Amino acid sequence: MDITYEAYLARIFPPLVSLILSMLRFNFSVMKVGVQADEKDSVCGDFDRQKEKKFPCLKRNATALSMLYAAISIAMSFFVTAILHKELMSAALLSGGAMLIVMIAAVVSDDFYLIGVRHPKLAPHAGWIANLAALAISAATSYAVLH
Amino acid sequence: MNGIGLMSGMMLAIAIYLVSLGYANGGLSSTAMQVGIAFIAIGSVGLLSDFASRRNSAKKRLCA
Numbered sequence: 001m002d003i004t005y006e007a008y009l010a011r012i013f014p015p016l017v018s019l020i021l022s023m024l025r026f027n028f029s030v031m032k033v034g035v036q037a038d039e040k041d042s043v044c045g046d047f048d049r050q051k052e053k054k055f056p057c058l059k060r061n062a063t064a065l066s067m068l069y070a071a072i073s074i075a076m077s078f079f080v081t082a083i084l085h086k087e088l089m090s091a092a093l094l095s096g097g098a099m100l101i102v103m104i105a106a107v108v109s110d111d112f113y114l115i116g117v118r119h120p121k122l123a124p125h126a127g128w129i130a131n132l133a134a135l136a137i138s139a140a141t142s143y144a145v146l147h
Numbered sequence: 148m149n150g151i152g153l154m155s156g157m158m159l160a161i162a163i164y165l166v167s168l169g170y171a172n173g174g175l176s177s178t179a180m181q182v183g184i185a186f187i188a189i190g191s192v193g194l195l196s197d198f199a200s201r202r203n204s205a206k207k208r209l210c211a
Contacts, residue, residue: 068153070153071154082164091167095161096160099156099160102153102159105148106148106152109149111149111152112148115149115150118149126150130150133154137157137186140182141182143178144182145168145179147179
């Protein structure tokens with residue numbers, strides 16, 4: 001079978017976009033702009049002090065969101081990869097269901113948001129590390145399916 | 148569940164598909180089956196470390 005670079009790129013595109021966005025600190029920037037837009041009714045409290053320190057109150061939520069995007073990008077990439085094998089749709093749906101359960105379990109767990117408390121050194125990099133892992137998982141899955 | 152648990156869970160979910168694909172196309176010698184087994188191994192280690200981390204922090208909270 002002749003496998004093109006486009007075949008790989010189409011399958012790993014969602015985690016690649018998510019990795020680039022996480023490296024640009026996309027979630028944090030959006031949250032920060034959101035808070036700054038409503039100066040008077042800020043959820044962070046003590047607006048001027050938070051602004052000086054670059055809104056530390058938002059960092060844990062931004063990291064959690066980055067990790068969740070990594071998981072969502074894996075799911076999207078997986079379905080791009082799996083949709084071509086019509087005979088294995090039930091297995092694809094089973095995997096998709098398992099992914100949904102894992103994501104819900106993470107979102108409702110307190111530990112997911114407390115990485116800054118549990119692992120203070122790792123926390124600032126957790127977002128892009130998760131997205132890099134997502135890219136590796138998607139690339140390995142594409143390789144396994146295409147070969 | 149923390150970030151490691153999330154990624155490990157995703158790997159295990161994909162492993163279900165890869166193992167099925169490998170089983171349908173050549174069994175143990177197929178690439179899909181081998182990658183699926185590797186995902187199961189890495190995902191299980193990740194999930195175990197997630198459980199261990201949670202147990203550790205629960206113990207610390209009890210001691211404090």
